[in-house]
Amino acid sequence: MENCIIKNENLSFVYDDEGTSVSAVSAVIPPALDDVTVSIKKGEYIAVLGHNGSGKSTFAKLLNMILKPINGRVYIDGKDITCEEFTEDEMFEVRSKVGMVFQNPDNQLVATVVEEDVAFGPENLGLPRAEIRKRVDEALDVVGMAEYANHAPHKLSGGQKQRVAIAGIIAMKPKVIIFDESTAMLDPLGRREVLEIMEKLNREDNITVINITHYMEEAARADRVLIINDGKLLLDGSPREIFSKVDFLHSIGLESPQGTELLFELSSLGYDVPTDAISEDECYDALKTLLGKGGKLA
Amino acid sequence: MISDITLGQFFPGNSPIHKLDPRTKLLLTVAFIVAVFLANSPLAFFSLFLAVLTLVLASQISFKVILKGIKPIIYVLIFTALINIFMTRGEGEPLISFYIIKIYKEGIIRAFFMAFRVILLIIGTSVLLTYTTSPISLTDGIESLLSPLKKIGVPVHVFAMMMTIALRFIPTLIEETEKIMNAQKSRGADFSSGSLIKRAKALIPLLIPLFVSSFKRADELAIAMECRCYRGDKNRTKLVKLSYKPKDFLWFAFGILFISLMIALRIIPQHISGSISEELFNFLFFKI
Numbered sequence A: 001m002e003n004c005i006i007k008n009e010n011l012s013f014v015y016d017d018e019g020t021s022v023s024a025v026s027a028v029i030p031p032a033l034d035d036v037t038v039s040i041k042k043g044e045y046i047a048v049l050g051h052n053g054s055g056k057s058t059f060a061k062l063l064n065m066i067l068k069p070i071n072g073r074v075y076i077d078g079k080d081i082t083c084e085e086f087t088e089d090e091m092f093e094v095r096s097k098v099g100m101v102f103q104n105p106d107n108q109l110v111a112t113v114v115e116e117d118v119a120f121g122p123e124n125l126g127l128p129r130a131e132i133r134k135r136v137d138e139a140l141d142v143v144g145m146a147e148y149a150n151h152a153p154h155k156l157s158g159g160q161k162q163r164v165a166i167a168g169i170i171a172m173k174p175k176v177i178i179f180d181e182s183t184a185m186l187d188p189l190g191r192r193e194v195l196e197i198m199e200k201l202n203r204e205d206n207i208t209v210i211n212i213t214h215y216m217e218e219a220a221r222a223d224r225v226l227i228i229n230d231g232k233l234l235l236d237g238s239p240r241e242i243f244s245k246v247d248f249l250h251s252i253g254l255e256s257p258q259g260t261e262l263l264f265e266l267s268s269l270g271y272d273v274p275t276d277a278i279s280e281d282e283c284y285d286a287l288k289t290l291l292g293k294g295g296k297l298a
Numbered sequence B: 001m002i003s004d005i006t007l008g009q010f011f012p013g014n015s016p017i018h019k020l021d022p023r024t025k026l027l028l029t030v031a032f033i034v035a036v037f038l039a040n041s042p043l044a045f046f047s048l049f050l051a052v053l054t055l056v057l058a059s060q061i062s063f064k065v066i067l068k069g070i071k072p073i074i075y076v077l078i079f080t081a082l083i084n085i086f087m088t089r090g091e092g093e094p095l096i097s098f099y100i101i102k103i104y105k106e107g108i109i110r111a112f113f114m115a116f117r118v119i120l121l122i123i124g125t126s127v128l129l130t131y132t133t134s135p136i137s138l139t140d141g142i143e144s145l146l147s148p149l150k151k152i153g154v155p156v157h158v159f160a161m162m163m164t165i166a167l168r169f170i171p172t173l174i175e176e177t178e179k180i181m182n183a184q185k186s187r188g189a190d191f192s193s194g195s196l197i198k199r200a201k202a203l204i205p206l207l208i209p210l211f212v213s214s215f216k217r218a219d220e221l222a223i224a225m226e227c228r229c230y231r232g233d234k235n236r237t238k239l240v241k242l243s244y245k246p247k248d249f250l251w252f253a254f255g256i257l258f259i260s261l262m263i264a265l266r267i268i269p270q271h272i273s274g275s276i277s278e279e280l281f282n283f284l285f286f287k288i
Ligand SMILES: Nc1ncnc2c1ncn2[C@@H]1O[C@H](COP(=O)(O)OP(=O)(O)OP(=O)(O)O)[C@@H](O)[C@H]1O
Pocket: A015, A016, A017, A018, A019, A020, A032, A050, A051, A052, A053, A054, A055, A056, A057, A058, A059
């Protein structure tokens, strides 16, 4: 268990009327998260899927102590963050280790100048000035926004704002970054940029990436997919395993990537095609083989 | 479009005034305001005028911009000037006497200095602060100057943070207002005709969505800030640290010199400064 950066045991959470946790599971309000046990290894690239209101954001917020679970344990980097004697200083250490990027880029940027916004996290950590400077420059470089260092955030495009928001997190040198639907409000170009940065961070800096998303094509690129449904962790496996369960996904209001769906339809019509192809290239190859064979029924 | 409104009217530049530390400018502004209210003789007003002229020239802000800044208050100025002219009762014979309307020399002098004082005040403060200081460095300056108050429990950092966030979100909210307005207009809402009450009522469907979304924004921003380890000013450092340069001290020296001059002009026995003033005034306005 040494290389587990995140470990959850029987994690549960219920929102009370004020949106904070209550001490006992109430019978009226269904739990937003119900008995979730999962371990995530250092450097993994994880996608989390689930329909609206299934508890994905709640799950994310439990990992950096924005919310406190009513039940269960959370270990971050080997430390139990749910134990009683956890101090405030330790809490902020956890938050600097587990960064979070949200959906609306506008609502994450605090300062009126790009570089001051990126500096916000390191400033809160109380780092010396030279170190903040270094981190800000590096982070802006990583997301390709160095030339905008002195711009006002409100004049940037959505994708650019989101990249600045990511830089703000990178500057805290986290070990895990959770992207909570960070591509949802972006156009295709912005989405690709953000996805590329996400994967680069995972590949080159060995940062554990958790991408909460509604885009199946994005999820198909991850190492591992978690499916949360009505607060419960339903499936946990490789994208190939998960997306080949097309019928099951439909039953919980989800879909497979479009190509996989197409192959699934074809196969249910009796054509001889593989149903575990998930990337576009694989689906393309499968269709090409099928057409090469003259599209014969199996 | 509404989004053209630039808050605080900051004009980026590289003039000596732009380069001053915001704290220096804030302190000079306070000194300047005091000086304006100390001035009560023509000589003092003349010195003020020279000081403002120096500031304007040093700031490299064009006269056109400066004049534009006075435009919005021109009616208020004229109104107060007229009141002063008609209401002031002098000692000597009135210059003009028409039924109950009597205009005295004192009234004219008073109206003139009143207007002059307000104009100088506006030009001086806007050149020193708003035109030449970015809102963010202004906020930093205020926070730094007020930081001694932290010792007696004034939440200086919180106020500065609030100001920064307000500045950050004003353009965003303006953009959003425009969007909602367009959405309502496309469904037949009319914001620009009808009686005042009707127009005010038309604003309700604009304000409610704006409020609701602002609260949502505030909520999300608060969580995002927490995720970035925000914990007030506890243990917090800054990327940009304000530091006084030699030129700041030079300007401080100017400021002190100037305010001493203004105090001196104020406390010099009235008959001396008065007679100098009188001569100067007569020279300026009646000989030319
Ligand atoms: N602040 C809150 N107060 C009360 N209930 C909440 C609050 N936030 C979320 N919930 C409820 O908790 C459940 C899980 O919400 P959560 O935001 O985790 O879902 P999600 O999977 O992130 O959904 P989405 O895809 O829409 O982002 C939902 O039923 C939601 O209504």
